[in-house]
Each structure stands twice: as structure tokens, then as C-alpha cells.
Amino acid sequence: MSGEQFSDPFEVQRLAMVELQLRQRGIRDERVLNAMARVPRHLFVSSEKQSRAYEDQPLEIESGQTVSQPYIVAAMLQALELKESDRVLEIGTGSGYLTAILAELAAQVFTVERQVLLHQRAKERVEQLGYRNVVFTLGDGSQGFPEHAPYDAMIVSAAAPRIPQALRDQLADPGRLIIPVGSEDTQQLLLARKNQGMERVEVLDGCRFVPLIGSQGFPV
Numbered sequence: 777m778s779g780e781q782f783s784d785p786f787e788v789q790r791l792a793m794v795e796l797q798l799r800q801r802g803i804r805d806e807r808v809l810n811a812m813a814r815v816p817r818h819l820f821v822s823s824e825k826q827s828r829a830y831e832d833q834p835l836e837i838e839s840g841q842t843v844s845q846p847y848i849v850a851a852m853l854q855a856l857e858l859k860e861s862d863r864v865l866e867i868g869t870g871s872g873y874l875t876a877i878l879a880e881l882a883a884q885v886f887t888v889e890r891q892v893l894l895h896q897r898a899k900e901r902v903e904q905l906g907y908r909n910v911v912f913t914l915g916d917g918s919q920g921f922p923e924h925a926p927y928d929a930m931i932v933s934a935a936a937p938r939i940p941q942a943l944r945d946q947l948a949d950p951g952r953l954i955i956p957v958g959s960e961d962t963q964q965l966l967l968a969r970k971n972q973g974m975e976r977v978e979v980l981d982g983c984r985f986v987p988l989i990g991s992q993g994f995p996v
């Protein structure tokens with residue numbers, strides 16, 4: 777479905793990231809590991825940061841935002857248990873790195889970003905890599921993306937004070953949603969499952985994300 781056309785000088789670093797930072801720390805989902813072995817993370821950061829793209833840390837991107845640490849990306853994806861047939865909603869496109877991984881794992885990806893520069897750059901990168909199953913939009917993702925709802929799965933890469941009601945409403949039944957919830961400084965990852973009209977919320981690890989800014993997130 778995708779892939780770089782040229783030989784990739786970062787392949788060795790990327791495979792080492794998958795083994796040392798992901799597999800050896802308990803990521804067992806082979807689909808997630810394979811997708812992260814394929815997606816060229818260095819193409820989602822500025823050229824000065826490319827040599828650090830496979831380090832065990834978040835990295836700064838445009839507009840004062842970050843591309844998340846590889847391990848937290850993998851842990852969220854493993855918990856979400858995406859199926860090839862899923863329609864997935866991503867809130868907080870950022871660099872487009874996670875968007876590309878989602879495009880590897882699911883049938884269709886819908887992604888919302890509030891910052892115009894990030895939205896444009898991410899769209900360019902993901903399309904240049906050959907992914908054709910992603911719909912990008914600019915807007916307040918705390919309100920979801922109602923035009924294409926319902927979604928089998930949702931992943932939010934920015935921290936909210938609570939699970940936005942709009943996301944709950946746009947989640948399919950059955951459906952899964954993963955989101956960091958807490959204060960602007962520290963949060964817990966929550967995995968919400970909807971099934972036969974009931975919602976069950978599981979508390980996963982502690983984490984620290986940039987805030988979800990919007991009508992159902994934190995104020996600007």
C-alpha cells in the first residue's frame with residue numbers, strides 16, 4: 777500500500793527501535809510492530825532532527841507540538857486492537873506519523889488537526905508516501921468528525937480533561953476509544969469500550985501529552 781521508493785538510510789535504526797524500545801518492552805502485537813518497522817519516522821520531523829528520529833523520546837515538530845515517543849504510540853495501538861476492516865478516527869494529526877501507521881493497520885483513517893501548518897504538512901507527507909486511505913480535516917477534534925461517524929476505533933493524541941461527549945456519541949457499537957485524560961500536566965491513558973449500549977472504561981498507564989484544545993477539551 778505504501779513505502780519509500782528509494783533505499784532507506786534509517787532502516788537499521790528503525791528496526792533497532794522496534795526490537796529494543798518496543799518488543800523488548802512488551803509490545804507483542806505483530807501487526808503494530810510490522811507497521812512501525814515500515815513507517816519512516818525520520819520523514820515526519822525536520823531535517824535537523826532526522827538523526828534523532830528513532831530515539832526513545834518525543835520530538836518537537838512545527839507549531840510547538842511533538843511527535844509522541846515510539847513506545848507510547850505502540851502501547852496505545854496495541855491496546856486499541858485495530859482490525860484491517862476498521863474505520864478509525866484520529867484526533868491530533870500532528871506530524872502525520874501516527875496517521876501513516878494507522879493507514880497501515882486499518883481500512884480507513886479520518887484525522888483531525890487544529891493547526892493549519894501541521895494539517896498541511898502531514899497531508900503532504902502521508903500522501904507522498906503513497907497512502908490513499910486517509911481523510912484529513914482541519915478543525916476542533918474535541919468535537920470529533922461527525923460527517924464520517926460512526927467509527928470502530930478512535931485514538932486521541934492530546935490530553936483532555938474528560939472523554940469528550942462528541943467522541944462517545946460518534947463511536948460505533950461495538951467500538952474502542954483510547955485517550956489521555958487528566959490535567960494539563962499529567963494524565964492517565966483511558967481505554968473506553970462501547971458494547972450493546974454500555975461503556976466500560978479501563979485505566980491504563982500514566983502519561984504526559986500536550987493538551988487537547990477545544991470546546992470539549994482545554995480552553996485556548
Ligand code: SAM
Pocket residue numbers: 841842843844867868869870871872873874875888889890891894915916917918933934985986987988989990993
Ligand atoms: N500523533 C501525532 C504525531 O504522530 O505526530 C502527534 C500529536 S501531538 C502530541 C498532539 C496534536 O494534537 C498537536 O498537533 C495539536 O495541535 C493537536 N490538537 C490539540 N488540540 C486539538 C483539537 N482540539 N483538535 C485537533 N487537534 C488538536
